[in-house]
Amino acid sequence: MATPPSASTFAQLLRDEGVTVVEVGNWEDHNRNHKGPWGPVYGVMIHHTVTSGSAATVRICRDGYSGLPGPLCHGVITKDGRVHLVGYGRANHAGLGDPDVLAAVRAERAAPADDEATVDGNRHFYGFECENLGDGEDPWPEAQLEAIERVSAAICRHHGWGPLSVIGHLDWQPGKSDPRGFTMASMRERVADRLVGTAPPVVLPEPVKPTVDLSRLVAAAQSDPSRAGTPVSYAGVKTVEAALVDAGLLEKPYLDGHFGSATVDAYARWQRLLGYSGTAADGVPGMTSLKRLGDKYGFTVVA
Template sequence: MAPPLSPAKFADVLRAEGLVVVEVGDWEHHNRNAKGPWGPMHGVMIHHTVTSGSARTVEICRDGYSGLPGPLCHGVITKDGRVHLVGYGRANHAGLGDGDVLRAVINETTLPTDNEAGTDGNRHFYGFECENLGDGEDPWPTAQLLAIEKVAAAICRAHGWTERSVIGHLEWHPGKSDPRGFTMASMRGRIAKRLGAKPQTPTLPEPTKPVVYLSQLAAAARSNPKVKGTPITYVGVRFVETALVNAGLLAKVRLDGHFGEDTVAAYAAWQRRLGYRGDAADGIPGMASLTQLGDKYGFTVVA
């Protein structure tokens, strides 16, 4: 029996393995626990996303889509090797799979061929989605493959598992093909070697500030003002709204996670403060103005 690691421990063991970890909003409390149990944990499952673009990939994996609510995994491994934590608890990533495969993972024996789908995998596996189109042609950069290796080894190390506790989605559910572009046998070989070695230090600078994705923020800003219906929300809006409150441009009572008319007006005032005029001060965040806001009030901007 392996109870789930705490969110703090989960992030710590990844960093201890030398990974660059990006914490996305309230990931520690974002889960599907209301839909069923989570744990005991038996393994790590690797997926590919069939998406391109890191910001879009992280957003989809955090929020999900029509018919499949997020989170769709616990961590997103982007092509640059960063691990974006988007949820913690039960997540919609594994679905139903083969009970014989689960028993082999628990016993750390040779995997049987998956030929049925009747066992709940969301309950028992940590899930990592990896940014890749999954067409067999989209490349897997060295940094990304190394991050997959490190992620799996870190969790195995924390639970006392071997590399046999790491599987691909294609080994769990008949008909699935992910991850496509490398073999899980080769990845388990890498993980086994790493488990016999000491953790390495990070090769990339580790961000210490919250991350705001410009593309998501601009989309939220464009869609909310004067538009009827449910406004688009994005966790990064709160960081920006808080910065605008601290800058004295937005009333604290308007800090609601929606980039509504008041937030657009406040952001336009920030743009004017920076010297923008006319259409350049339209309240829609741009890279230069948002970066200056982040530098001053403590968040990192990613395109």
């Protein structure tokens, strides 16, 4: 039996394994826990998305769709190898599966063929959706395969599990084919190789964070919306817009360095997420809200 760690610990153990993590919106509190418990957890389940395009894939996996509300997993692994955290807790990814498979995963032995669907997998598995069309032809870049290996190993390392705790959706639920394009046996071999020994993984140095000047940003927010076209009045706007995109508040086409009305609206949504309202959530950055955004998405703020 294993209890999931806190959301912050979960994100850090992935980073400690060398994973590039992107935190999407309020992922720490986005879950389906009102539908039932999450845990004890027994393994990691890998899926493919049958989608293309990273932004659309992350959005679908975070929000879900008609008949299947999000989150649809805990992390989305895009083709560039980044892991986008979209939820933490119970997620709609595994569905009902085979009790004999669950028993095998718990005992860390080879799983039998899945031939029934009677046990709640959403309660007992971490889930990762991987951007791929699932047609057997869409390629799996090495960066993406390595990210699958790393997240699986990180979770196994934390709980003291072995590679047999990592399964595919096709191992769990009859009729499922995901992930298609590589075998879970080959992925478990990769995880096993990574788990050999107990030495901690190499921790890469933190990248230098960009700096955003609050006064110049405010000037752009106040003047850009009324200017014709999309001129860039301050390069730091693009840093803030990239953070708003990662937060799921701004569509990627508006990541252009112009603090226009779409960026103002997105920043106002960020302010409301922090609890501001009225004129305090007008879309013009303030020191506290900007520092909170920078702390979460990797930039520093100067006055």
